[in-house]
Amino acid sequence: MSSWVRFRDCWTLCPRQPRGLVEFVGGSYLAATPQISYRRLLEGLAARGVAVHAWSYVPGFDHQLQAREAWSAMRACRTRLQDRMGYLPPPLRLGHSLGCKLHLLAPDGGRNCSGLVALSFNNFTADQSIPLLGVVAPSLGVNTEFSPSPKETLRLIKRQYLQPRNQVVRFNRDQIDQSLDLITALQSRQGDQSELLRLPGDHLTPASAGLRRQFLGDWAEGSDRQQQVNRLQDLITSWALSGTVSSG
Template structure:
């Protein structure tokens, strides 16, 4: 399956008769070309009958602004599909790394979706994320911290994020994952039914095979890796179709 089409800042992929919809936001350095960077994962989900809307962006310092931009782009994409082909089911939001944070900061607080699957949540400070930032930033006159900051992000999730149905996925070899901080913030909310799932893999498990080989070498793609991706695809499709419904 490779019939990707672009609408403004979104890449779209549709099975013949979509049974669900995934709105995807990727992580830093991979997010500009989600139809390539995450091709294997997203095309596998689409093969299970799920439409894909994937936002393309270049990460900046103002994550609150980019969260609004992502939300607006996805909304426009749904409206275009509805005008041309009819309504789609309520979307499942899917994020990887920084993409999780942008979904969690959406201006609707997660109300206009049926849940979130958060892969490898990452909420580092700017100087942890960008090498030598603290050295070059003063001379360039640029911001040296993300907005909102990591601590404020977790506070906002506790106070303003309203979606109770969240699947947080932590890979066992992911050295930059901060899913434990996320699940703690989510479960501090009244009525929450978020779940933490630990899976084999690393931070690049959701990325496509070509990128994994580029960064990690040929060893990164074996039968175990394919099984990991297949399990992710099944999980995402299940959530998009209403699995793991919150009992609250």
């Protein structure tokens, strides 16, 4: 397996003979360095023969803009990879937390991928995500919210997101997960094939071992944690290698 390489705000990792491609957007500030924050998960996918493109970003308030930026960067990386390797199956999109929302807001409505695996979907308001904002903003006369807002995000998913094939993953000890809202919105669409999967774990289960220990302590990393990640890697790999592109 090759080393991580940065291209167009993406960190890329490619096996010698990739059998598929995963386009990953991580959550909140973990996504600034996805090659570190999610190393265990993503390198496990590459070890299974799947190329990985992970977008690097710092979250802002305009999620619609960031969704377009992620989509554009991923498209450039995919074109570059296909020029080097030849044909690859349509990519699987993979998101964690806020990263799920950015994939769901992609300008192609999910048409140019084989599906989405959404881990720990999060759709909080700005003041829930940034606690001090609700205190400071009114005193400054500023009304600040994410664009689109949580309510508008779910409406856009129902009306404009066209990919029928989605695996929504909810971890049983995740206190900030909003996957039930997402699966309800997805399944309200005609022809939807989305499924909800409940797995053991918490909001940081997809994150790398060192990061989990930093936030949760040594107890957070045992053999059961590695088993959870292995199961996640197997699930994502099977989706990446078995999907077909949606025509919308």
